[in-house]
Amino acid sequence: MNVLVSLMLAGLAVYVAIQNPGVVQLLLGPFEITASSGIILIACFGLGMLVGMSTSIPSGWRAYRMNRAKAS
Amino acid sequence: MRTILAFALALITLLFGFENQRLVNIQLGPYTIEGTVAVIMISTFIFGILTGILATLPSSIRRRRLMKG
Numbered sequence: 001m002n003v004l005v006s007l008m009l010a011g012l013a014v015y016v017a018i019q020n021p022g023v024v025q026l027l028l029g030p031f032e033i034t035a036s037s038g039i040i041l042i043a044c045f046g047l048g049m050l051v052g053m054s055t056s057i058p059s060g061w062r063a064y065r066m067n068r069a070k071a072s
Numbered sequence: 073m074r075t076i077l078a079f080a081l082a083l084i085t086l087l088f089g090f091e092n093q094r095l096v097n098i099q100l101g102p103y104t105i106e107g108t109v110a111v112i113m114i115s116t117f118i119f120g121i122l123t124g125i126l127a128t129l130p131s132s133i134r135r136r137r138l139m140k141g
Contacts, residue, residue, distance in 0.1 A: 019099040024109055027091040028084075037096055044113050048120020049127070056128040063135045 013042045085114065 017038035024040055026033040033040070092110040105112065 016100065019101075022096070024096055025094070026109065026113070028088055029091075037098060040113065041098065041116050044116040045120040045123075048117040048122075049124040050120075051117075052121035052124020052126075053128050055125055056132050059132060060135065063139055066139060 013045075016041060089114070 017036070020036065020038035020041065022037050023034060024037040026035075026040060089108075089110040092113070093108050095106060096109050096112060098105045098107075098112055
């Protein structure tokens with residue numbers, strides 16, 4: 001199931017990248033990124049996914065410590 | 073600490089929004105979305121955050137149940 005969802009997401013990402021080849025310039029203070037809009041969209045989405053997944057790290061760490069305390 | 077972090081993030085988002093006001097067209101299948109680069113990038117980022125939270129939700133619920141039981 002997980003593999004299927006991952007494959008679907010990857011396929012969707014490739015589709016978006018192919019459909020949006022136009023070059024876009026991103027500015028943030030002194031930094032400047034120029035890339036195709038599809039690539040930038042995918043990067044933004046991936047970064048957001050990482051941030052979203054990292055929200056479960058504290059509770060996971062707590063559960064891991066509790067399990068270790070129970071085991072010892 | 074969290075308030076300072078949230079304030080810094082809001083400031084960076086504002087700066088990003090002011091600096092990237094160029095219009096861009098995004099094709100998604102049969103749909104075309106037109107908006108400024110900043111709005112499209114920020115909404116994509118938020119959509120990614122929601123997807124990430126949804127992806128970890130089942131394991132979080134399972135872990136919480138295990139911790140209670």
